[in-house]
Structures are given as C-alpha cells and as structure tokens.
Amino acid sequence: MEPIYLDHAATTPIHPKVLEEMIRVYETTPGNPSSIHRFGRDARKLIERSRDLVAKDLGTESKQIVFTSGGTEADNMAIIGTAFSRKDKGKHIITTKIEHHAVLKTCEYLETLGFEVDYLDVNEQGVISMEDLKKKLRDDTILVSIMYGNNEVGSIQPIRDIAHLLESHQAVFHTDAVQAYGSIDIDVQDTPIDLLSMTAHKINGPKGIGFLYIRKGVQLDVYQHGGEQERKRRAGTQNVPGIVGLAKAVLLSKEDLGRRTEKYMQFRQCLLDIFDESGIIYKVNGHPKYFLPHIMNVYFPGANVETLLTKLDLAGVAVSSGSACTAGSIEPSHVLSAMFGKDADESRHSIRISFGRDLSADQVEEAGQIIAKSVKDLVTN
Structure with a gap:
C-alpha cells in the first residue's frame, strides 16, 4: 500500500502552486532587498506585496507584520521582546500549562532572569478558566501568552474573551496561532490581539518562514542585532522566496x-x-x-x-x-x-x-x- x-x-507538504511561486523568485529575483539598485528593488517589491497580502488577511496594516524564520522565533520575539520592553512596569507573566515548548521554554528562560510566571491549569477539555485568569491577573502583569488552538488536542481557547478582558489592562496579549492559522478565520480587529505568531509550513507553505503580527503601539525590545531590516525589528537579510511562498500559502488557505x-x-x-x-x-x-x-x-x-x-x-x-x-x-x-x-x-x-x-x-x-x-x-x- x-x-x-x-x-x-x-x-x-508544500503546495505545488507555492513551490512554483518560490522557484520563479529563485530564478528571476536574485537581488538583496536592502540594495538600492533595480535587482534589490524588485526583491523589495515582492516582500512588500506579500506583507500587504498577509496584513489584509488578518485585518491589519502591512507595517504591523514582521517576517521571521518561523513560529518559534515569532514566539520568542513576542515574549522576550515584551518582557524586556515592559520590565519597568512589572515582571509578572501569565501563560498556560499546555503551550507549545516554544512558549514554555521561553517563559522558563525568563524565570531565570527574575520574571515571575503563572502557568494556568486547563480542564479535561483542554480549556482555561476565565475566572482563573482573572484571579491570576495582577497590577504588575505585563504579558499574557495563550495559544489560539492546541497543537495536540485541537481545543480552542476563549481568545476573544481574553482579548477583551485585557483591553482595560496594561498587559500585552500574545497568542501562538501556529496551529490555528489557516484552519479558522482570525481577525485582529474583531478580536483585539496585540501579538500573534504563525508559521508557513503548517499551511502547505515552506519551512523556515513565518511572521509576528505586532499591534500598532506595542513596543518590543530587539534582541537580534545587525542590519535595519523589517523596520529595525529583526536584523538579517530577508528570505524572499520563503516570504513569497508564505503569502501564496495564506491565499490558498483562504480559498x-x-x-x-x-x-x-x-x-x-x-x-x-x-x-x-x-x-x-x-x-x-x-x-x-x-x-x-x-x-x-x-x-x-x-x-x-x-x-x-x-x-x-x-x-x-x-x-x-x-x-x-x-x-x-x-x-x-x-x-x-x-x-x-x-x-x-x-x-x-x-x-x-x-x-x-x-x-x-x-x-x-x-x-x-x-x-x-x-x-x-x-x-x-
């Protein structure tokens, strides 16, 4: 068999149409998107076109999208970046016991630096209690990171309720949407999420590319240093074929x-x-x-x-x-x-x-x- x-x-598996788009970029667009000559400008156009498409899908502006190497980097950027930028407002973080290790291990790392993390329990259906979250929420809570849908059992968290609860609190709300993105509709205006992580290889896109959505006004400390790519938020030459492939995968996932x-x-x-x-x-x-x-x-x-x-x-x-x-x-x-x-x-x-x-x-x-x-x-x- x-x-x-x-x-x-x-x-x-990568979608044939995604692969086709990426091969075309490899064959026709060799330039570095940071270069000012036409080859660089051509590459830059592809990136910005892809950014526009991704932003439109989420219901936001293109400048709020930062391309990353995948979900793990996006989670790290969101959690570490928020913790470092807001440590003067508090050092308390809330997450759950069922997060992906990209979130759990990052929170454990922050604990070694003096941050305090509460790990919420879930019920037998894999869902947190809103009452438990409200009880754990403190004046010095600076970040709440709760995944959209679980990667093992598929349970979806009450993301909209969480987002609206935190609208009147100083805490930034991050959701790891790696498993949910492309499987359900997500609109960051309808559901006021501050930070959202995704990766392309979960939606028939290429491996090694993802993005972090950052709501306007949310500040993150940069911990990867080098060039001024991605509006100085993530140094390193952009993966142009990967970004184009991600955008194509997003389009196909919605069709x-x-x-x-x-x-x-x-x-x-x-x-x-x-x-x-x-x-x-x-x-x-x-x-x-x-x-x-x-x-x-x-x-x-x-x-x-x-x-x-x-x-x-x-x-x-x-x-x-x-x-x-x-x-x-x-x-x-x-x-x-x-x-x-x-x-x-x-x-x-x-x-x-x-x-x-x-x-x-x-x-x-x-x-x-x-x-x-x-x-x-x-x-x-």
Whole structure:
C-alpha cells in the first residue's frame, strides 16, 4: 500500500502552486532587498506585496507584520521582546500549562532572569478558566501568552474573551496561532490581539518562514542585532522566496477553507464510525465543540503509544503522539498530563491524527481500519 500521512499538525507538504511561486523568485529575483539598485528593488517589491497580502488577511496594516524564520522565533520575539520592553512596569507573566515548548521554554528562560510566571491549569477539555485568569491577573502583569488552538488536542481557547478582558489592562496579549492559522478565520480587529505568531509550513507553505503580527503601539525590545531590516525589528537579510511562498500559502488557505473544514469533519466521523464498528474502546480527547477541525486526539486504553506508533508506521500509516522521545523512551504528553493529571492513562495511551488537504476519503478509511486492527491486536495480546 501507499503510505498514508496523517501527521499534518506536525508539518504539511508544500503546495505545488507555492513551490512554483518560490522557484520563479529563485530564478528571476536574485537581488538583496536592502540594495538600492533595480535587482534589490524588485526583491523589495515582492516582500512588500506579500506583507500587504498577509496584513489584509488578518485585518491589519502591512507595517504591523514582521517576517521571521518561523513560529518559534515569532514566539520568542513576542515574549522576550515584551518582557524586556515592559520590565519597568512589572515582571509578572501569565501563560498556560499546555503551550507549545516554544512558549514554555521561553517563559522558563525568563524565570531565570527574575520574571515571575503563572502557568494556568486547563480542564479535561483542554480549556482555561476565565475566572482563573482573572484571579491570576495582577497590577504588575505585563504579558499574557495563550495559544489560539492546541497543537495536540485541537481545543480552542476563549481568545476573544481574553482579548477583551485585557483591553482595560496594561498587559500585552500574545497568542501562538501556529496551529490555528489557516484552519479558522482570525481577525485582529474583531478580536483585539496585540501579538500573534504563525508559521508557513503548517499551511502547505515552506519551512523556515513565518511572521509576528505586532499591534500598532506595542513596543518590543530587539534582541537580534545587525542590519535595519523589517523596520529595525529583526536584523538579517530577508528570505524572499520563503516570504513569497508564505503569502501564496495564506491565499490558498483562504480559498477553500470552508470545503476543507467540511472534508475534515467527514474524515473525523469516518474514523469514529470505524472505531465503533470494530468494537475497540476509545475516547476522543479535547473539547467536543470548539476544536481545530484538522486535529483529532484519541485515547486507546491499554494500547502502549510507543508500540502503537511503531506498528502503524510499519503498516504505512503516519500519526504521532504528543509525547517527546527522550533517551529512547516515551515521556507523557505535557498537554494530556495537564488535562487529566500527571499519571493519567490518557497521557501514555493517546495518539494524534491530523488531516491535510491532499488526503482522500479512501485513504482515511483505509488508515482507520489499520488503526482499529492495530489497537485491537495490542489490547488483546
């Protein structure tokens, strides 16, 4: 059988139209966008055209977009930049226990520098409590960083409520939208977010390129020094083909958003029907209503996740767990541990299945049958 890729939340295949655009740039636009000659000006035009497109999609102005090397750099720029620029107003930061490590590790780094970080709990659906956030919010809180949609279980946070709560507070609101961007509509005017991170490779764009949206008036300390690119906010020669590829991926993600959402929901139901028909015991992790449509996290009691992942890989099905492989052993998912408890079975017996635009219904059905059989073999042997 042909291998079936069900790990699009990790990264997506590049769209042929994105690749075509990038190749054209590589072949026809060799100039450095900081150069004043026509070759440089041509490259600069491509960057600014792409910036305009991205800004329009978010409902903002192009000057509020800073291109980065991806989501991790955008998260670091937002969190460290805010902390350093506002440390005279306080050193208190709020985030959650289920953030991506790009946020968690950055907050841990700031703790070594004297900043105080509160990590919000989530319920068993992977969602924070607004009351808990209000209780943790202090006069000296300078930053709240809460992801839009979780990369492991897909649960969507009450971002609009958080943004409006913080409108009357000094704290800057950052959201890691890496997994959500391109899967749901995001408008930073309708939802007054101050800082937003994304990366192109989650939406069938190239790896190594992303952006940080910075609301007008929000100040960030610059910690990468060199040239004056990106309005002096991020030094380094811009990745022109990558930026063009990102913009093309953004356009494509919006063209068929409704159709893809409907298709992913059908895929999800197909898998659930197969699991039900097979008689295996399972539970879907995450919020039952507010979730990213392309992510499905499933708990299979008694099925060792490491063995299951290996078994599925050998059978030609690529899925993942939220777990990290350390020294040859699988550690429990920090997201599922936060949701269900440190020693909960869910954190050791769950897999993440994630859909993409090129998947067919036949592939999903075949993968579902393989997953069901593999689980049944593991729990009955």
